[in-house]
Amino acid sequence: MSHAETEVALLEFIVNRVGVGIFVVDASMTVKLWNxxxxxxxxxxxxEVVGHPLFxxxxxxxxxxxxxxxxxxxxLGSFNFISWEQRPFLFQFRHNRPITGGIEFMCQDxxxxxxxxxxxxxxxxxxSIHDVTDVSLLRKQLQEKNAELEAFSKIDALSRxxxxxxxxxxxxxxxxxxxxxxxxxxxxxxxxxxxxKVNDTYGHLWGDAVIVHVAxxxxxxxxxNDIAGRYGGEEFTVLLPLTHIDGAxxxxxxxxxxxxxxxxxxxxxxxxxxxxxVGVAECSKSMQSAEELLACADQSLYESKxxxxxxxxxxxxxxxx
Numbered sequence: 001m002s003h004a005e006t007e008v009a010l011l012e013f014i015v016n017r018v019g020v021g022i023f024v025v026d027a028s029m030t031v032k033l034w035n036x037x038x039x040x041x042x043x044x045x046x047x048e049v050v051g052h053p054l055f056x057x058x059x060x061x062x063x064x065x066x067x068x069x070x071x072x073x074x075x076l077g078s079f080n081f082i083s084w085e086q087r088p089f090l091f092q093f094r095h096n097r098p099i100t101g102g103i104e105f106m107c108q109d110x111x112x113x114x115x116x117x118x119x120x121x122x123x124x125x126x127x128s129i130h131d132v133t134d135v136s137l138l139r140k141q142l143q144e145k146n147a148e149l150e151a152f153s154k155i156d157a158l159s160r161x162x163x164x165x166x167x168x169x170x171x172x173x174x175x176x177x178x179x180x181x182x183x184x185x186x187x188x189x190x191x192x193x194x195x196x197k198v199n200d201t202y203g204h205l206w207g208d209a210v211i212v213h214v215a216x217x218x219x220x221x222x223x224x225n226d227i228a229g230r231y232g233g234e235e236f237t238v239l240l241p242l243t244h245i246d247g248a249x250x251x252x253x254x255x256x257x258x259x260x261x262x263x264x265x266x267x268x269x270x271x272x273x274x275x276x277x278v279g280v281a282e283c284s285k286s287m288q289s290a291e292e293l294l295a296c297a298d299q300s301l302y303e304s305k306x307x308x309x310x311x312x313x314x315x316x317x318x319x320x321x
Contacts, residue, residue, distance in 0.1 A: 021091075021108075021129030024115065027074055029054045029067070032124055041093040041106070060092055073112045073125045080112040084132050095133045107136035156230040158208060159215035167229030167237060168290070174239055175290040178283050186248030188238040189297040190218075190255070190278040193309040195234035198272070206266050210234075210274055213264040221255045236276075237297075245282035245314060252278045252312040260310065275310035277301060282315070 021041065024033035034049040042049075044057065055063045065087075073080050082090075084107040095106040109130040114122045154166035162170070174185045192198075192214060199207040211234065218228050218236060227239040238255075240248050256278055263271035279301030287293050296315045304313040 019131070021131075022126065023049075023054075023129075024124050024126045025054050025070065026124045029070070031057070033126075038091075038129070042091060058091065061090065062087075066090070069112060070125050070127075073114050074122055077114045077116075077122050079114075082110040082112075084109055084136055088136070090129065095131070097133055097137060103133065103136060103140070106131050107133045159211055159230040159236075161215050161218070161236065162227060162229035164229065164231055167227065167231070167239070170227050170239055171290045171294065174241060175283060175287075175293065183242060184244050184282065186240045186243045186245055186280065186282040187293055187297045188236075188240065188248060188252050188255075188278055188280055189231065189294075189301045190236045190238075190252075190276045191301055191305065192234040193275045193277055193305075198274070202266075202272070206264075206272070209266050210264050210272065213262075214259060214274070214276065217258050217262060218255055221251065221258055226251075243282075245280060248280050248282060249312060249314055252280050256310070256312055277304035277309045278312040279304055280312060280314045 019037065021037040022033065022035040023031060023038050025031055031049050031052055031054050034044075034046045038049075039045050042058075049057055055061055069080055069082070072078065087110075088103075089105045089108045090110055091106075091108070093106040093108075095103070097103075109132050111128045111130070113126045113128075115124040115126050117123050154162055156163040171187070177183050178185060192210060195207065195210070198210055211230075214236065215228070215230065218238065222228055222238065225241055227241075229237045229239075231237045238251070240251060243251070256276055260273075260275050263273045265271055279297045279299065281293055281296040281300055283293050287296070300313040300315045304311050307313065
């Protein structure tokens with residue numbers, strides 16, 4: 001074997017053993033080289049592919065897009081790289097990862113390099129396919145974890161409703177939307193009646209069970225776009241976007257009745273009947289801030305308590321414009 005033949009044999013060995021897909025196409029898009037990686041993942045052996053038009057062999061390829069990329073390399077002689085973040089894959093190769101993370105096909109980085117003949121003329125393009133599925137899976141898992149952490153930072157640990165910080169941010173946003181677009185929204189504030197007595201009589205564990213139960217009932221009574229939160233202790237708040245005060249009173253009464261008619265289950269089959277008092281207010285032009293709306297709802301809540309509890313009180317209509 002001559003030195004040149006040895007070099008060719010060595011090159012072929014490397015091309016077929018490297019863990020990267022390599023194929024070469026000429027200006028007519030005919031395949032000139034097809035390595036072992038490409039054969040393994042495509043299910044088409046080198047003998048089936050070399051000498052045949054690429055797009056006839058693989059009709060699922062994005063032909064218009066890929067031709068444009070390949071023609072740019074052939075005409076300009078420039079290197080081209082396409083990240084999986086721009087296009088997740090070129091060939092629909094299955095990956096062998098046990099954890100898919102919703103990723104069906106192998107994620108691929110693609111590199112395109114011009115090939116010149118002895119006269120320096122570009123005659124073909126060498127394309128390499130790099131399997132970056134692991135990188136994509138890790139990125140997806142990181143994004144999911146970050147999303148979980150972000151969501152967790154908004155949630156009250158006990159009630160699983162929104163915490164006070166996030167809820168107040170949404171209150172300010174809703175008021176800004178009201179000022180800008182005139183979209184009505186209402187606010188509920190509610191308090192578990194005689195909650196201190198529950199804690200003192202049955203203990204804080206049962207008190208926690210009551211809070212969890214009330215939060216669950218509140219969630220069950222709301223629409224997807226309503227925003228329920230734990231204001232603090234035994235107090236809860238609900239933002240009702242696109243809702244006038246009459247509609248808000250209907251929601252408030254529905255929540256109150258559900259809580260009154262649903263005793264709290266605890267240990268040893270024990271059940272505890274509880275009630276809530278509710279204050280209801282609608283944002284109006286006369287209110288100068290989100291805090292003022294909150295104060296109006298809180299005032300209505302106080303009136304519910306003062307009138308005997310287990311009732312809903314509407315903020316005076318003269319404040320609603």
